[in-house]
Amino acid sequence: MEKRYDFSASAECAIYDDWDSSGAFRSRGGSSKQKSYTIMMPPPNVTGRLHIGHALDNTLQDILVRYHRMRGFDCLWLPGTDHAGIATQLLVSKQLSASGIDFKQLPREEFLEHIWRWKDQYGNIILQQLRRLGASCDWSRVRFTMDEGFLRSVRHAFLRLYEDNLIYRAERLVNWDPRLETAISDLEVNQVSMRGELCLIDYPVVDESSVITIATMRPETLFGDSAVAVHPADERYASFVGLRCLVPLTGRSVPIISDDRVDREQGTGALKITPAHDFLDFEIGRDHSLESIVIFDKRARLNDRVPPAYRGLSREQARKDVVSALRTEGLLREVRAEEHSVPHGERSGVALEPRLTKQWFLRMDDLAARALRAVDDGDTLLLPQIWHSTWRNWLSNIQPWCISRQLLWGHRIPIWYTESGDEIAAISEESALEIAEQRFGKGISLSQDEDVLDTWFSASLWPFSTLGWSDEGFTDSSLLQRYFPTDILMTGFDILFFWVARMMMMSFYFMGCVPFRVVYLHALIRDASGRKMSKSLGNVVNPIDLMDRYGCDALRFTLALQAIPGRDLRLVEKRIEGNRNFITKLWNSARFLELQDCRYDRDFAIGAIEGSLHKWMLVRLRETTIKVERALDDQTCLFHEASSVLYHFLWDVFCDQYLEMVKLVLSNGNAAEKEEARFSSAWIFYGLLRLLHPFVPFVTEKIFCDAEIFASRDKDERLITSQWLSADSLAFTADNWAGEVAELEWVLGLVGEVRSLRSCLGLSPREVVPLRCEDLTSVAERYINAWTIVARGMAGVEWSGRGISGDVIKEEKIVGFVYEGFVNAGLGLPLGFAIAEAKSRVAKQLKRWDSEFEFLKKKCFFDDKFAKNAPEAIKRAEMLKFEEAQRHKELLAKIHQDL
């Protein structure tokens, strides 16, 4: 083995390529008899670059997949990318405009060619990056949400929903993004809090000398006003209802109406109604049959429905101009600065404009109800379960989903129109023509709907479309049979509604069951000071960069350690550094075993082990295995638990305790003991290596391949294909070896106590301290004889048993007593130490035990409530504690006196 573990990109890639070419990642397919385990990777955007969120997401998935693979499952982890309509179109159009091409001037097909070319060139960068992360997905089944299969699936899905009247086309007010010039769904709207001006504007009442004052943050929309509304019970305005008023700057008069949706408390209580540009106004306008006056074009500039002076202005400019004109006319009563929130496009970042257009919608109520019931019934488990109520709230108040987008990149809506405007839904243009001819006779010319579908529409088919689903009798259903429903979906909570809910709905609709049994929603990664990572803050960390500096395993382990359900995690570089040290520790422990000629032998029988050191270690190994298995269970997914158990087991137990003791055996034991230590330690290490592999795959594989410890492995054998050392397969039980465990705990406790005291007393580590032992219990006597070497090697003490007189004490300063550990271990075992130090220590302890004693005495003997109400087991435990405290107190008092 090399002296240092090489975690450079090239070294890790070599390991990865080995795995990949050995076929270890590949799922077996329909013929396999193994149990299957399926995860569909949430497809990253083709435009994406691996960010830290992907790293977390895929690390956790990889841990599960590797774990299940080692446990003998036939794993399918299917990777892929999403075509990401808006993001991709934006990116490519920006590139084009950088080279002087306006994509809007290009024919549709030509622009799409540019995008496809771009996709072929850069579209799988992120998949390459996932390899660097160690993601063990089945690359033979990689998918893209606009590949051939998806094209068929999407059209089938659309047609069925259309035929079942769940998809319909309607003219509605939708959220319109004036920069992207497309409709977007409610979910893609972000409310941004901004400073604005609330304008109180007088609308002169026709034929009266009075005015009605309305309040608005958007005075420029007054050109679209078609009424002023007040609350029916509002006495202030009761006399105006039924009259008309003049919309300033236009000369138009509009009715003053009453409607109970008007809030009397807001603004002035009088509301201007602009049906074409406000959601509430739209409803009021509809119910009062008001005209909808569209005053913005698709880029949100004022159109020719407004007075010439304002045409072509942006909303912002128009707002300024309108305010000053109103001021000139004396109709502006007041302007107040106010905070308000303005809907912005999540993607484009510009203020949205509600816009009246024809769009395609998907009715959600029934679909949502089914998805809701699935989670209520436990068919799908949401982890952490906190999300259950959020899930319920959202699904039970669901609005139709606007699925059409006025974009070029995406799945075209499979609807064709005749010249007279008849709709024909079909799977392809040919089929549409056929239908048209049947219906209307020959010679019909058709044009396809210009819109494309929301990216999330195709994404919602991901779990089954990736397995070859289409409709009736389409190909390859054996994969669906075998791998669907999938076992777990791992993703961020931010796309719970965008994606998870919609997959659930579609799966019920098309497959009749849930798409996944568990949904694990991981949290957000923040920077070291707790801020969200964002480009504008400049605090985005690049996971590739972190891997270059600390190794992939260190990053993975850090993420796993912090993957606590429902908690955001802060990425602190110190922690990654610490985990790199952990990887080094692992590497060096392997080197140690190698240098000591420890060899793994698959025929080595752990049942024949005699040394209690190894038995203890095996019990601890089994215990650790159980903890890891329990933590990785599908229903819990406690990655932080599993990884922290392994961290401490390797470092504290295996290295600092076990290997230190193995060293002593190897230097002091007899031949048989040495041999046993070599085989046992290697055997145990192999088990540990397998436990660690899902978390830190590269270093463990490298050790397995390079270390002489595993020289007996087959040439092509890889750790990734090794069988997990399951707790069940360890043929011993903790009970059989309880004595050995107690023995080791005793000696380690002793070592700890002696070390602590030595350090307090300032004894040099080199200095071997002779200790005189008296009043040994039989168990201690046995242990002391057995563990003399360890006591000397690890605690630096040389002890002598009963009957040896005090003259072994050779240092003058050693005249006090060691007490704590021995007392705790149930031994009255006084040992000599320095008097002044010992005395103050004893005094401190005495005080503690004295108060403990008094407290427990009161509780056990004078507390009636306790005596009456506490369970027997607790009472017994308290009584034991009392007796212990009493013993300690008395012993310490005596020692204190002696000193």
Added chain:
RNA sequence: GGGUCGUUAGCUCAGCUGGUUAGAGUGCCGCCUUGACAUGGCGGAGGUCGCUAGUUCGAGUCUAGCACGACCCACCA
């Protein structure tokens, strides 16, 4: 307005169904390099668990209220 979460050591965080002296990493202090590892070893200091009440024999843990912080949804005239 509706909902969710958080507040534990200097810092970042664990702490499962209430039960010995509340833990880890990191930082800090002291000691230690001839053989796996200084990316290391050994020891140590440091917390009235946000505040107030309550339930209980017993509360970091359960209940209520409050304070501060974060987030989601809806609305915003």
